[in-house]
Amino acid sequence: MVCKIKVGVIGYGTIGKRVADAVMLQKDMELAGITGHSYNWRMDIAHKKGIKIFNAAEEGNPFAEVGIDVVDGIPELVKQSDIIVDCSPKKIGAENKEKYYLPAKRKAILQGGEKDKLVDTSFVAQCNYKDAVGKNYIRVVSCNTTGLARTLHAINQKYGVEEVYATMIRRGADPWDIRHGPINAIVPVLELPSHHGPDVATVLKGMKIFTTAVSISTTLMHMHNVIVDCKKTPTVEETIKLFENTTRVRMVDNSSKIRSTAEIMELAKDLGYARGDMPEICIWKEGIGVHENKLLYMQAIHQESDVVCENIDAIRAAMGFKDGKKSIEMTNRALGIK
């Protein structure tokens, strides 16, 4: 007998559709279904893939007229699942927890748009997997926080981190998003420090990190320019080795003509990653510098995909799978992450 974790995915947008695909690739998981609240091409494709769709429309059945069979309602999906991954827009995850998951006593993974206090732990697998084992509510932090946590955790373990100063240069919108801008401007995010710093500290407890952010005219990845005051003095060569040996982090180099996020996205396609995603945090080899005890580096974050593997590990942790390293290996293998 093979027991698989039945996973329900609520919200089938940028993250939800990727998590659903990733669940289907895990040997120890089975996709119980997804939700849809209105008809669009994503529903068409899910339907053709044979995924069970649960109607989450406020009223009526918008799928009937296009001939897509659906099952009724979020509560039914919750009932048919061992655990839920909630990929709804910001704040809806919190509402869903109250309305559906708590009453049904169902474990759930929430996303980084929700508040840390709603859950038992915030989560980045390679940083604090053990904090999440057996927990009921886990929050996979945002793409930016995930990226900062992955690399800062590695630095902290090797050199000790005194303090971090970082600037997030954020993509204005996702590639498919035709509503948001800017088309041609730099928009300061007037929140000081930006929420990213405190959010990193929900995973790397006690880390002193100060962040600011701007939003710019690109759809291809975020960038982080990071300066770390280290307790021990790092070297460039050692830091390159450190990052090369850190899972879900990829060194890229200008010398192979990776000069921009545009070329990282092309590399991701050439590597054959599904949807041309880049789940690894990319750090430029030539972008690492050391000045006394200060380590400077630049990393690029694929906002659409770096948290997908985290959701998979969070599912295992919540369901009581104790070995974080093993879970990361299983997830990486299934998703083709080297």
Add this chain to the structure above:
Amino acid sequence: MVCKIKVGVIGYGTIGKRVADAVMLQKDMELAGITGHSYNWRMDIAHKKGIKIFNAAEEGNPFAEVGIDVVDGIPELVKQSDIIVDCSPKKIGAENKEKYYLPAKRKAILQGGEKDKLVDTSFVAQCNYKDAVGKNYIRVVSCNTTGLARTLHAINQKYGVEEVYATMIRRGADPWDIRHGPINAIVPVLELPSHHGPDVATVLKGMKIFTTAVSISTTLMHMHNVIVDCKKTPTVEETIKLFENTTRVRMVDNSSKIRSTAEIMELAKDLGYARGDMPEICIWKEGIGVHENKLLYMQAIHQESDVVCENIDAIRAAMGFKDGKKSIEMTNRALGIK
């Protein structure tokens, strides 16, 4: 005994790398190798895929220092191939024909950047496959010309085309290209008519077509806004059916939230096409209109991929495979084109 066509690919950029991958997916073909003239990430990936790389550097071996084994020179690849697909930048294909393919008596497929008079025939498989059977030099026309030819050929067969007026709204640069603009402008292409019209007539002989073009701030696909004076009066419903039944053409609809090229690119990723490519010409269902004998439509062209399947069919045609319909079916099946 299984005989496979040994295909050499010269030039491993946007088109070349895709053609090489497509060749490897055909049951009746084998990739003899590719060329590289300098080190970059594409060479790394080709090497890891086990593709034989032929050094095309003007002098020296730029691959030695990065530990990539290469074979010496274009002539050697030509010798080891039954046919060459030349995916070099504009005009280099013409030079290579004189320098390498003619002396070695090797058949070659050139791309749309080369002149029509250099070859025995220009080519779009579903329009004029039979003209190319057994020919030595075939030119796969540009992405834009291919898109116009696919849809205008279908219209011509059903309604007869009197005259065509079309505006090409061109992407400023490919997604990976960080050198070219514009970032924020509309650039008129001051060539009247633009070369696209006459180029269509190299495939659809005698078609009267007048085109103009602008270049804009996007990397995601070209658009064509087309007006056709038809001999017989079309209807919208019939035209939708016509395009639905035309190979390598896909109807998309606003009602499923495909409102832009950005969403077509997202659809392509969701469909699972390699590299998130969209080899089909996409026409908006709600973007088809009829006014008396005039048919109006809007189509989107994925500049990086629509010609890839054409190159595969051109290889078969050149090698004497007579059945165009069968070749198109074989290619479509191998590349996952519905």
